[in-house]
Amino acid sequence: MNVVVSVVSHGNCAEVLENPLVWDLGVHRVILRENTGELAHQMPAHVDVVSNLNPVGFGENHNRSFEMAGLDDADWFVICNPDVTGTEDQLADLLGRAEAEGETLVAPLLWNNRTEQWDHNVRPRLSLWSLGLSFLGQSHHSRYAAEDTSDLQYAYWASGAFIAIRAGLFRKLGGFDERYFMYMEDVDLCDRARALDVRVRFYPDIRMFHNCAHANKSASNRKFRHHLRSVFRYFFI
Numbered sequence: 001m002n003v004v005v006s007v008v009s010h011g012n013c014a015e016v017l018e019n020p021l022v023w024d025l026g027v028h029r030v031i032l033r034e035n036t037g038e039l040a041h042q043m044p045a046h047v048d049v050v051s052n053l054n055p056v057g058f059g060e061n062h063n064r065s066f067e068m069a070g071l072d073d074a075d076w077f078v079i080c081n082p083d084v085t086g087t088e089d090q091l092a093d094l095l096g097r098a099e100a101e102g103e104t105l106v107a108p109l110l111w112n113n114r115t116e117q118w119d120h121n122v123r124p125r126l127s128l129w130s131l132g133l134s135f136l137g138q139s140h141h142s143r144y145a146a147e148d149t150s151d152l153q154y155a156y157w158a159s160g161a162f163i164a165i166r167a168g169l170f171r172k173l174g175g176f177d178e179r180y181f182m183y184m185e186d187v188d189l190c191d192r193a194r195a196l197d198v199r200v201r202f203y204p205d206i207r208m209f210h211n212c213a214h215a216n217k218s219a220s221n222r223k224f225r226h227h228l229r230s231v232f233r234y235f236f237i
Contacts, residue, residue: 002028002075003095006065008058009034012082013049015211021080022047024088028075031065058160059176059185066167066175073168081161084110086208094164094206104166105190105198107158108206109149118146119210121162122155122202126187128235149204158200160186161210169198184230 005027007016013034016022022030023044030047035055043049048068052061062079071077076095090108098106110119120143144152163186173192176185190200 001095001099002071003078003091004028004065004069004071004075005030005078005080006062006069007032007080007082008061009036009082011036013043016082017043019082019085020087021085021091024091026088026092027078029069031068033061033065035061057178057181057185058183059180060178062160063175063178066170069167071167073166073171075167077165077167077170079160079163079165081210083211084162084208085211086162090206090208094203097203098164098201101201103201104169105158105193106164106201106203107155107162108208109202109204110159110161110210111207112210112212114212118149119159119161119212120144120146121159121210122152122200123157123159125156126234152202152204155200155202156194157187157190158202160189162208163189169193169196172196179233180230182226182230184227184234188234 003026005021005024007022007030009016009032011034013032016032021027027046030044032043032047032049034049034051036052050065050068056064066077069077078091086108094106094108098104107122110121111117112119123143144155173189173196177188180188193200
């Protein structure tokens with residue numbers, strides 16, 4: 001069983017270099033795709049760095065890395081944001097338990113270092129109503145209660161900040177839908193997996209860290225526009 005970790009950087013190479021997952025001896029290969037064209041720092045030998053000539057979307061970046069990885073169906077493809085950190089033991093535990101239970105789509109609990117709370121990286125089924133309320137500041141309608149984590153084993157969808165998926169399943173799904181540039185592609189992927197009777201297995205006792213930072217105003221506005229376009233595509237196209 002091989003494990004390939006796919007990371008998309010937006011000028012985060014120094015941050016990626018500090019992540020213990022990058023140095024994990026159990027990881028066969030890390031594919032770091034630099035979406036801004038930034039020259040990467042010195043990386044370990046098992047890290048392949050690809051600099052995009054032009055920025056592409058979240059899903060397309062990871063799809064390209066998956067094609068590059070050349071994985072067998074039984075291997076694992078791990079999608080990891082550059083600001084998510086974990087230890088070697090955590091990744092080994094996550095995939096080891098998934099293997100033992102026959103799971104093919106799994107996620108740990110992500111802990112938000114800024115808010116010091118669960119990041120709600122797995123969520124129930126998304127509706128236009130619950131999403132609309134979350135835009136109005138009532139996000140509790142679109143997520144599980146924080147106290148539910150210890151009993152929560154399966155979720156409707158998991159955030160693309162960190163997902164581990166069997167290569168055979170990712171291949172069968174055709175990867176991410178590249179019509180989404182940013183946002184909702186993780187929801188869509190989990191929807192299509194669910195249509196194949198595959199649910200997201202959640203391991204709340206495996207806690208990794210999401211080092212979220214405040215975006216500047218222009219970046220926030222740009223992300224909001226991407227979010228609206230993706231929501232429109234998801235619900236109406």
